[in-house]
Amino acid sequence: MEVASTWQAMRKKLSDEPTLRADARKNRELILSAAEELFLERGADVPLEEVAKRAGVGIGTLYRRFPTREALLAATSNERFLSLAEASRARDPDLAPGDAVRAYLEELARDASTYQSxxxxxxxxxxxxxxxxxxxxxxxxxxxxxxQEAGTIRRDVTYADFIYVITAxxxxxxxxxSSKTRIGHLxxxxxxxxxxxGSD
Amino acid sequence: MEVASTWQAMRKKLSDEPTLRADARKNRELILSAAEELFLERGADVPLEEVAKRAGVGIGTLYRRFPTREALLAATSNERFLSLAEASRARDPDLAPGDAVRAYLEELARDASTYQSxxxxxxxxxxxxxxxxxxxxxxxxxxxxxxQEAGTIRRDVTYADFIYVITAxxxxxxxxxSSKTRIGHLxxxxxxxxxxxGSD
DNA sequence: ATAGGATATGGAGGTAGCCTCCACTTGGCA
DNA sequence: TGCCAAGTGGAGGCTACCTCCATATCCTAT
Structure with a gap:
């Protein structure tokens, strides 16, 4: 237990996203590219050891950086998610609230099938x-x-419901x-x- | 290649649900009870070797009778499914078509959470x-x-959509x-x- | 009653993937 | 330039899957 004194330690303490050492940062990128490729080629359940091999790092390194498969999936999806959110915000003023939700769900559902499994x-x-x-x-x-504020979406709907639908x-x-062409329908x-x- | 000549062979040929030998039939039942218990206790992804062990049979016997986990799950659910179908048919005359569908989906969704996972x-x-x-x-x-004939369900809905709903x-x-109490809502x-x- | 063949059995063993652990290496600061 | 926190790799232990086949058991025809 000592007082944090180096710049490293201070930066870490403040940002809580620790500065990675240069070699570690490079490995992180290698893992991400390899993962992205393999997820596309072979699905989200590709063995992580394959990812490590293609990245040219040891399996331990992969786990150190991405403790779970989900973390790795989220990391490889980071930019796509950012774009989706940005696109949704951008088109928002042109759409009625209901249509904005429709577009959001449709895009996210489509994105969720980027990787098989x-x-x-x-x-x-x-x-x-x-x-x-x-x-x-x-x-x-x-x-x-x-x-909901515009009165076009039921009050009892939650964001969790959105997730269930995207999952389904x-x-x-x-x-x-074949249902890929029916995302809109779903x-x-x-x-x-x-x-x-109007029935009921 | 010979002419089928025994009763066994004839029955098999005709019914295509081969008569199991007495010991095999008993083992099948043992496997089913063990599976049912373990699915309830530990979820649908319990190791099949555990099931075999509790049933007191070898793992090979289990696989011979139920080639996939899904087959075993379907077999342990057989009677529940029969009851659900029967109950739905029985209450049908008392319900409007929409309510009958509602009850069907609700019961099936509830049933699908009988086993975790x-x-x-x-x-x-x-x-x-x-x-x-x-x-x-x-x-x-x-x-x-x-x-659909009564005009209360959209024409473009398919049975596959029912399955997606139940899955979701x-x-x-x-x-x-917590959403277990919200099956009705979903x-x-x-x-x-x-x-x-009426909006839109 | 029994012989013979069809049917059924069990579990060893090969395969695969997960994840941890720790002796060793390396980058970067003082 | 020396030091040590940060980083590395991969062996190894674990769990689960599923196949294969020598052996055991049932059932039937005689």
């Missing part, structure tokens, strides 16, 4: 706390609130690739329901 | 072709058709047990949509 864990991945995850989550909450849709796509079902409007 | 594969399990699976599937198709709901329950969302009726 990602579906079941997308809910966990999206809560990993990376900047991308936080951005996409915040944007979803914003759209939901906006829709990407599982559907995974089990039956989102529409969730928005408008199975029942004919 | 079953959610993601419920869609596969339900297509295993056991009598229970067939019954529940036929009943679903019937309710869907009836609702049971995943929700799995990730967040079913309602899918029936009526997240949009406020």
């Amino acid at each position: 990602l579906a079941a864990s997308i809910g966990t991945v999206i809560q990993c706390g990376t900047p991308g995850c936080d951005a996409i989550t915040a944007e979803g909450h914003r759209l939901l609130r906006r829709g 849709i990407s599982i559907a796509i995974e089990n039956d690739s 989102v529409d079902l969730f928005l408008n329901g199975i029942s004919v409007k | 079953l959610a993601a594969s419920i869609g596969t399990v339900i297509q295993c072709g056991t009598p229970g699976c067939d019954a529940i599937t036929a009943e679903g198709h019937r309710l869907l058709r009836r609702g 709901i049971s995943i929700a329950i799995e990730n967040d047990s 079913v309602d969302l899918f029936l009526n949509g997240i949009s406020v009726k």
